[in-house]
Amino acid sequence: MDQTRDNRSAPVTGDNGGKPRVTVFFDKRTFSAQYVVADPATGKCAIIDPVLDFDEKSGATATDNADRILAFIRDEGLELEWILDTHPHADHFSAAHYLKGRTGAPTAIGQKVVEVQKLWKAIYNWPDFRADGSQWDRLFADGDSFAIGTLPVRVLFSPGHTLASITYVVGDAAFVHDTLFMPDSGTARCDFPGGSASRLWTSIQAILALPDETRIFVGHDYQPGGRAPRFESTVAEQKATNSHMSKCATEAEFVALREARDATLPMPKLILHALQVNIDGGRLPEPEANGKRYLKFPLDALDGAAWG
Template sequence: MKTIVVNLLFSISDQPALAEIADLGANGTRCLINLRPDAEEGAPGSKAEKRAAEDSGLNYRFIPVTVADLTEADVDAFRAALAESKGPVLAHCKSGMRALLLYVLVEVIDGRMALADVTAFGETHGFDLSPAVNWLQNRAGKSPRVKAFFDPRTWSVQYVVSDPATRRCAIIDPVLDYDEKSGQTSTENADRILAYIAAEGLTVEWILDTHPHADHFSAAFYLKQKTGAPSAIGDHVVEVQKLWKGFYNWPSLATDGSQWDRLFGDGETFSIGTLSARVMFSPGHTLASITYVIGDAAFVHDTLFMPDSGTARADFPGGSSEALYASISAILALPDETRLFTGHDYQPGGRHVRYESTVAQQKAQNPHLAGIDKAGFVELREARDRTLPMPKLILHALQVNVRGGRLPEPEDNGRRYLKIPLDALEGAVW
């Protein structure tokens, strides 16, 4: 193992042998960051490294990255690993180059290093960091700016999408915290979003939902009250309302979409500052799912996951694998460089949270799509869906989310109550 000391708290190296990892703790290292995908040639695998690291008393972080597919999520994960390290860190990849590159990206983004100093810094440590310079320059040119907020309880990704020119923004798919064991609700996630908006000096222009969610409560109504911004969703939400009105035996539920300020039809456009936004009707996961195409970015929520995670299930009431295939095909017809932002990440293999890909990456790398035609997709999707239990919050969440995130009204004792229908989803996997 060839180690390069960058400073007293951070070093980089090529691939350490497992025996060398076992000695790191005794030599003062407190955290080992592995940046190598398990499939990379010569990598011993994250599971073996994790065992060796933990046996040595080290904190271990698995952040598999490649330079070609590097995203903001990777940089955020690296920054968090450094902040949580509780002592000296050793980050490694195949040569050490990716480790130094990520370190530099964090330093420049956080204002501790100038972009003009990156090349010389790399040369001092024996590496060509021109890919870091290119990445930072490309990042500066991206529009919109996208800030993600991950909720580990529901594996959900929420977004603030902003126009750099006007500092106006939209909030997409915010989460209202809910603990089904205690019945407690909280606005922790939504308040985290509001704190970011205040710190960045942004003005909220829209609060947007992609569909009525089955695995978390929407914070759209809470944020509307806090910001005064209008809320919106796709116009097919009225079909979802009518469907679930029957499930809940809920005669008083308005099924005209009036719980939102605007219902978007397929192809409708709107603005966020100077940014042009367009709505694509994307059914399949639900009857009402839509995609927001904003600048060079598309917010697809459950329709597509990261390329290593496949696609959304299509077995909810009103779902359709054939419709889902058509929706995905329309998304993948966008330009190859379009950034795709998903609404959930389940961290396969224990990797860090990721949420951004491109159309080109999805077409080439997603195992549910690459080399698979419509018939093959439908067969794969329906076979997989037959094995999946319903989300644990589906019956809790839909009665809130078909009303735009409004909780049930308080009863005469001042408390709110959810209504859970029994045996409504017949045949669901336990």
């Protein structure tokens, strides 16, 4: 399988039969996988989890990742139908709002994002913030269905990593965000506000109940051991070799493993930067009187977090 390196894009599946054609765009800065999921029959496509570039050292923002995706869609003659986020990300800014402005395509996320908005509205002390999900064009509930061209899409509610996480099952492919990683990297952390290892166990069981041949596409790859980035496995591979799931026969075993590991992990370096953008659908703060935008950064907001 051809894998992307650095910031180049790479097709990671063919377009035969009724399978979606999946192209991954790897953002090495945040180890994030962004996807263009296309229907070979119609040329219609969706973008999943696009990244808006941000450098926390300089405060600089850019649209290089998003523009590269748009150039790919144009060059391939595709038609964008959806801009999809799986959850409000803690390690990068979402480019959903920027892409909607460039294309007019509707944006969507899981309906439980309103619970995340309420939680972080309090953390940021934003009494006037709209915690109603209206920043997106559609909020998906568990079991909802829609289409990308002729490809059927089903939504699975997959909480645990966050309160609002969802999985998109597109034909034979499942985009599982930060529930599962590649088998050698295990599963996602659950110690963010609203996270739950018990809920993550239940969410993963639903994903692993999909047919064994279902292709699993992950939201990040941290390249353990310095290997090349990888993004695709199968349900069968995850069940057999995932470094957490294959070792845990019960929910209690998994919760103990996950919580012990989470207690050692420092928070993502961008969590307080990113959530204020991502709970607002990827919108950067409005410019102030001097024309500059400013992030609000609460101190001592995440009690008990490991230092790193």
